[in-house]
Amino acid sequence: MKIAIFTDTYVPQVNGVAKTLNRFTNYLNENGHSFHVFSPEDCGAGSTENVTRLKSVPFKIYPECKISLPNFSKIKNKLKEFNPDIIHVATPFTIGLCGLQIAKKLNIPLVASYHTNFDHYLHYYKLTYLESFLWKYLDWFHRPTKKIFVPSKDTLHHLNTKGFNNLSVWTHGVDCSLFKPAEDQEKIKQKYNITSKYTICFVGRIAPEKDLDTLTNIMKYSKQRFGNQLTWVIVGDGPKKEEMMKKTGTNQIIYTGYLQKNELAEIYSVSDVMVFPSDTETFGNVVLESMACGTPVIGANAGGVKNIIRDYSTGILCEPKNTLSFCRAIEDCLQQTNMLNRMSKKARDYALTQDWNSILSALILEYEEIVTPPLSPMLFTQKA
Template sequence: MKIAIFTDTFYPDINGVARTLKHFTNYLEKQNISYKVFAPNSDSNEYISTNIRRFKSWSFFLYPECRLALPNIFRMKAELEAFSPDIIHVATPFNMGLCGIYLSKKLSIPLVGSYHTDFDYYLQFYDLQFLSSILWKYMKWFHKPFKKIFVPSHETLTQLTRHGFANLEIWPHGVDCELFHPYYDQESVREKRSITKKYLLTFVGRLAPEKDVKTLMSVANALPAEVSKQVQWLIVGDGPLRDEMQAQSSSNMIFTGYITGTELAEIYSASDVFVFPSPTETFGNVVIEALASGTPAITANSGGVKNIIKHGETGFLCETGNAAEFKDAIINLINNDSLRKQIGREARDYALTQNWDTIFDHLLWQYQAVLEGTTIQKFA
C-alpha cells in the first residue's frame, strides 16, 4: 500500500495533529510502507525527508501552529502521479486538505480524512461565535467526499453525528510508554528546573484562550496560602497569552517555553499533579502523556479528554471553567499521598493499553476496507 498524506501541519510543528502524524509516519517506516506527506514549510529546518514535500505558507490566525500553504497544484499533481498512491489521507481542512480532495477526484484516488481540531469551540474564545454556522457548513462540505472520517474520541463522533457528518470511525490516539514513564530521576529534574517546593503542579499546552489558561491562573490564585507556599507551578508551552500570564503570576510559577522529547517526559514524571483546564480537546495528547508518566490529571469535563480520564481512578474531571472545583481536586490529591500514588498507578496501567502500533494496525485495516469496499469491526 502507498499512502499520500495531505496536512497543513507536520513535524517539527508542536501540536497534536503534527505529533500524531509523525507517530504514524514512524510506524509506516517500521512497516516498510511507502508514504508521501504534502505539507507547508516549517519555521525550522530541523526535519528534512525525501518523503515530505513542503510548500511556502503563512500562519493561520486562529491557530498559528497550523499554516496556510501556497502550493503549486500542477507540480503537486505531477509528484502525486509519480508516487501513484493507493489512498489519500487528508488531515486538516485548509489549503493542503483542499488540494488533497481536488487531486483525489482528479486522479480517481480513494479519499479518507481525519478530524483533529474543534474549531467551532475555538470561536467563542475569540469572540467569533457568529461564524459558527458558516464554519459548520464549510466543514460538512469539506468532509463530504471522504469514504471514511477518522475521529479521535467518542465525544467527537457524537458531536459530528449531531451535525450530520457520515462515514465516521473512531481512531483513538496512543502514547509512547517507553518515552513517557514514571521512572526518571525526579530529584535531578527538580534540581535542573530549580523546583524547591514540596509539590510540583504542571500544565503543558499552547498558552492561548482556547486552552482556558484564564481558569488555570484563577486556580493558581485560588489555592489557600498554606497550600500555595508548598506548591511550584511549571507552565510548559508558549503562545499569545504568555506575557500576560507571566505578568499575573506569582513567584511560584515558572514558564519554560516549548519543551519536547525526553526533557518533557522527565517533567511529567517529576510532577505530582497535571492540571489541564482546556475544554476544546478532541482527544488530549498531553493528558495521556501525563497518565503514562504515572501523574494524576485534573482536567475539564469536556471534549475527548472525557474518554481518557476515569473520574476518581486515573484523575479528576471538573466542570469547565470552575476554578473552585479544580482547586478542591488539587488540594485533595496533594493532601492524600496514598490516593495520589494509587491514581498514578491506575493512570500508568491505562496508558499501557493505548499502544500506537495496535492503533495504526487498525487504521491500515480501515484503509484496506475502503480500497476493497468492505466493512470491518469498529475500534472499541
C-alpha cells in the same frame, strides 16, 4: 500500502496533530508502507524524499499554523509519480483542500481525520458569528470522503449531531518507553530548581482555547492556599504567554517554553498532578502522556479528555470553567497521599494499554477495506 497525507501542520511544529502524524509516518516507515506528506514549510525544514514542503505564511489569528500557497500542478505531478492507494487529508484548510481536489480529479480513494473542535475555538476568539458558515464548509469538505476518523467517542457523537456519517474512532496512543515514571526525581527537581513540597504542571499551547482564564484563577488560588509549598511548571508557548506571566507572576511558577520528549517526560514525572482545564479537546494527547508518567490529571469533564480520565481513578474530572471544582480536586490529591498513589498506579496501568502499534495497525486495516472492493456475490454463485 502507498499513502499520501495532506496536512496544514507537521513536524517540526509542536502540536497534537503534528506529533500524531509524525508518529503515524514513523510507523508506516517501520512496517514497510510507503508514504508521502504534503505540508507547509516551517522552521527551515525543507522537502525530503517522503515530504514535500509547500510555501506558506503564518495565519494571523493562529500564527503557529501556516497558510500555504500550494502549486496545484506541481503537487499533482508529484502525486502521480508516487501513485498512492489512498489519500488522507488531516486538515480542512489550504493543503487539505488541495488533497481533496486532487483525490476527486484523479479518482483516488479519500479519507479524512478530524482533530480540532473548530466550533469551540470560535468562542474563545470571539468569532461565533462564523459558526453556521463553518459547519456548512466542513460538511462540504468531508462529503466526498469514504471515512472520517475521529480521536474520541465524544468527537464522534459531536459530529453525529451535526449530520456527519461514515465516522470511525481512531484513538491515539502513547510511547510508554519514553513517557514513564522517573527513576531519580530529586535530580530532575534540582535541574529545574524545584524545591517545594508539591509540584503541579500544565502542558499545552498558551492560547485562549486552553481556557487560560480558568487556569490563571486556579494558579492564583493554589498559591494563596499552599504558598511556597507548591511550584507550578507551565510547559508550552503561545500568543498569550507574556500576558499570562504578568497575571500570575513568576514566584514559584516556572515557564519552560516548549519541551521535547525526554525533558517533557521529566516534568510530567516530577509533578504530583497535571491540571488541564481545556474544554475544547478532541482527544488530549498531553493527558495520556502525563498518565503514562504515573501523574494523574485533573481535567475538564468535556471533549475527548472525559473519555481518557476515569474520575477518582486515573485522575479527576471537574466542571468546565469552575475554578472551585479544580481547586477542591487539587486539595484532595495533595492532602491524600494514599489516594494519589493509587491514582498514579492506575494512570500508568491505563496508559500501558494504549499501544500505538495496535492502534495504527487497525487504521491500516480500515484503509485496506476502503481500497479493496468487496467481492461480488456473483463470483461465489458462479463458483458454486
